[in-house]
Amino acid sequence: MPGLHESIPMIILKNVTLRRGSKVLLDSTSVTLNPGEKVGLVGRNGAGKSSLFAVLNGTLHEDGGEFSIPAQWRMAQVAQDMPETEQSATDFVIEGDTTLLAAQLEVTAAEASDDGMRMAHAYMALHDAGAHDAPARAQALILGLGFSVAELDRPVNSFSGGWRMRLQLARALMCPSDLLLLDEPTNHLDLDALVWLEAWLKNYNGTIVVISHDREFLDSITNVTLHIDNAKLVRYGGNYSKFEDMRAEQLILQQAAQAKQQEKIEHLQKFINRFKAKASKAKQAQSRVKALERMEKIAPVLADAEFQFEFKEPSNLPNPMLTMSEASFGYPAMDDAPAGTPPTVIVQNVSRSVLAGQRIGILGANGQGKSTLVKTIAGALQPLSGEIITGKGLNIGYFSQQELDVLRPDDNPLDHMIRLARDTPLALRPSYKECCEQGLRNFLGTFNFSGDMVKQAVGSMSGGEKARLVLCMIVWQRPNLLLLDEPTNHLDLATREALSVALNEFEGSVMLVSHDRALLRSVCDEFWLVSRGGVKDFEGDLDDYQVYLLDEARRRREEAAAAQKK
Template sequence: MIVLRNLVLRRSAKVLLDNVSVTINPGEKVGLVGRNGAGKSTLFGLINGTLHEDGGDFSMPSQWRLGQVAQNMPETDESATDFVLGGDTRLMELREALTRAEESGDGMEIAHVHSDLYDAGELDAVPRAQSLILGLGFKTSELDSPVNSFSGGWRMRLQLARALMCPSDLLLLDEPTNHLDLDALVWLEAWLKRYQGTMIVISHDREFLDEVTNVTLHIERQQLTRYGGNYSAFETLRAQQLTLQQSTFSKQQEKIAHLQKFIDRFKAKASKAKQAQSRVKALERMEKIAPVLADAEFTFEFKEPANLPNPMLAISEASFGYGDKVILTGVSRSVMAGQRIGILGANGQGKSTLVKTIARDIPALAGTLTEGKGLNIGYFAQQELDVLRPQDTPLEHMVRLAKELGPGSGESGREQDLRNFLGTFNFTGDMVKQAVGTMSGGEKARLVLAMMVWQRPNLLLLDEPTNHLDLATREALSMALNEFEGTVLLVSHDRALLRAVCDEFWLVGRGKVSPFDGDLDDYQKYLLDEAKRLREVAKAEASAASAPAPAPTPAPQAQRAQAATQLKPLRRELEQAEKRLAVLQADKAALEDKLAGTLPRAELADVGKRLKAVNDELHTLEERWLVLSGDIEAIETAR
């Protein structure tokens, strides 16, 4: 078990943990939560050995093997499969040991290493690595592609796969979901549920934490508190504690009154009924969320839009893409005032392309996009630096924005007013003059939100807005969106945010944009069905590729005769291969039994060499058997 006893942990002069004691038992799945900067990553550093305690005691079993995701961007020409396979450190050590033994001609050592390789899973190592890669969203055709050929986000997925490949007793995961879309996220949850070791995960995705953890450690005010249960259980227990405090209770009542006022105002209007229902959902969740909001770095709200054109946007027979590359075609959709639309689809299907085109960042390749009169778009880009200038300060961003909007915006552009406004988003003191390029991801996200609020948009385009936000700030964003009276188009892998905000969904996939009739649970079922379909397509393509090209024959009778001619030698070879495989398997079993016993040194070396030869022939023959079986199946199917 992992034991912290009277532990003190500092970062520079700042005390992060002060005299804390907690125990993590073997096999527990732990969610580590707390505000940004509270010390979560520093605690990870203590556990993985890169940092040491400043006081008290820390201990964990010395024999435990550690698995964790490397934070550096991999730069290598290795294939994706070989790179992930390298995560199995035990296997790599044994392969190197075998090479050394073979070079020295030490038969006894060769025998021992072969036995160890078998125990380490050498036979199915490549399929295991490739199943991890495919599960995280890669295509079969990319398994042998060099790592350097992928973009940054996909390379970080390979780092995650490499960490999962590592045989471990303790797995440390720091924000593992940041580069994943929903289908890869669902796959990862299923994999982690099957993981047998102890796991500690830092995540700001509440639904992910609910699915994969059964213990929660909360860092707050230099203390570390253990709660039994997942994140929702922790939230409920903590809410019960905090509702006893008058300040929290007052803030909760304030928020409830605000939401109730909107509901009472619009619930009788048919045109506003859907929006009112969204606020009812928010109100139902408020009792638990209010204590979390009390700890948020800031809370905010979007100002009432100056106008609400209806429709906001009409898309007619449009095509979207980049340059000559068309990603989406034949798109005809309308965006109405007050709609709250979640945009679903796997990575690379065109979600961001759709949003960027609506945001006027890139042009449509064909068709028309007709904007409603007075449309005012607030855009949160997936990469914050798409809309921020790294060398400029938050104040310079706001001054420029105020000038662009002009006096007609109804907002004061005086520097002091801009400073005061930035202060409400926690940009205080010298921070308003700090270069944006030196800021954290969370600080950049807050600045983009501040700029959006200032513009008083009536259409919000949000492309993965939560990637760098902690749990409390995500809840603050969720509540602000529910109070927003305009229209929302949201791309996110944060299912809690999608559930809380969106009333309907669009599905982006297979080159089309279509309404998705269902909720997020239905979408997860759709993802499983789609994954099954893609596996069947890949299998069919592989079979077709391995089959010999059929010669054109005019008559079915001639085709059957030709097939019989082709099948005869293939079946004969397959039969011979199966007989030889049976002999080799028996030889291998006998040799392994001998190695398990007590043998003279000279005989042990001879057995080791023979076992290597048998394994080599088995490997070659099994590959040939697979090819023959595929060829025969393809010919029989075509008859």
């Protein structure tokens, strides 16, 4: 790594060129990042965001130009491997503190050397590294990221993959650092953990470079936006929304004469005006009005996105869509459980209806039962008691968090669509033209699956491409009720915006679980709160909900501290 301007504590790229194979990702581009800046790294998929991260962490070297980073800076990032260890969650996260780990090793070596002076220095360094409060610091991180007090001592390998990745994130936050690299840190988080992470990062004193497709997360923590555009690094002062504003102004100047662009903008304008007029004056709906006004402001940026789609008009709209009567939700006892083992009840005594055209955001802290509620409405689980009465002609489109795992890795998108067409009851199938192979190919093309991609094995696709395929399959079915459980986890910003526009134009009902607050704000007119075994209306807006989540997180930490003292 060249020692350019070593005396200046900043990250400098000067005329850097970066290639992956024959593709030029960065072409003789320059940028400077200053100490303490919080940088959002954005750009289309494949633009080179992850490759630039690899340059920053030293695993990839520039092909031309000069790159420097202060030699004394300590770096932290989230390990991408799935940890396999019997260590407790607490001990695993403590080991992320590399300074403490080094101090502990020095104490062991000093004690073995029988050198009194060395031992004195080693004990002092151990104290300075925070050995006395390391367990408390680690547990605060673990609890903040959504784990329960009972899980603090559980072995790491007893958790599912998503929870183990949360522990990797906690481990990275535990590491003392001057530069923190975060690549999609929100992917495995619920909204409560996301709100906590934002608060933590706001108090971080070092430099952050983050790749994220969550616009509100970027808005909350970043003050610089670095855009990879046409193999150049373009620096903007401000968060993601400020970047969009400036980019929208540029695009207006560049593309004012393009008829196609104007057509897209006019289409956006039409739907924005329509839904602004329809939105109620309730506090919750005001967030949606503001989100639509935001879309109006950045219409050129949205129109510039390479991907758009729409939900077809449902063939009918039963009203109510469904009615829950004294329904309880949870999981039956396992087949191998002792006789008489009761089911696990998570949410109970729910009596509610979902009406035609309702747009409901489902809120609730981690583990309260949001996904269980949605799974049961979708029919993937049966109610433990009570009943769910469905309206005549109800046709549910369900996006599950695990939906991507259900795709067959050896099959291609066309195989999936042919199977879907074959398995869909005749009464619910679209026209023959849309069910024949060419019709299915054409439909896949509207979701950017064209040419050879329709024959590409799903197992070789990215998470974003798999999520797009699942959305494609749902749209093809022409549902009148959409149940969406974290649909944006693998979607880039452009596809998230396309989903937001499509959901706003959708004529049916929507029930949405998401940690993407921008999506919740722009789509939902009302919120249900799943909490402490029940479901009730949440009267506030998403800002009020964030306060509620922070209060809940504080309560959990206080419970953990009290448990430690016993």
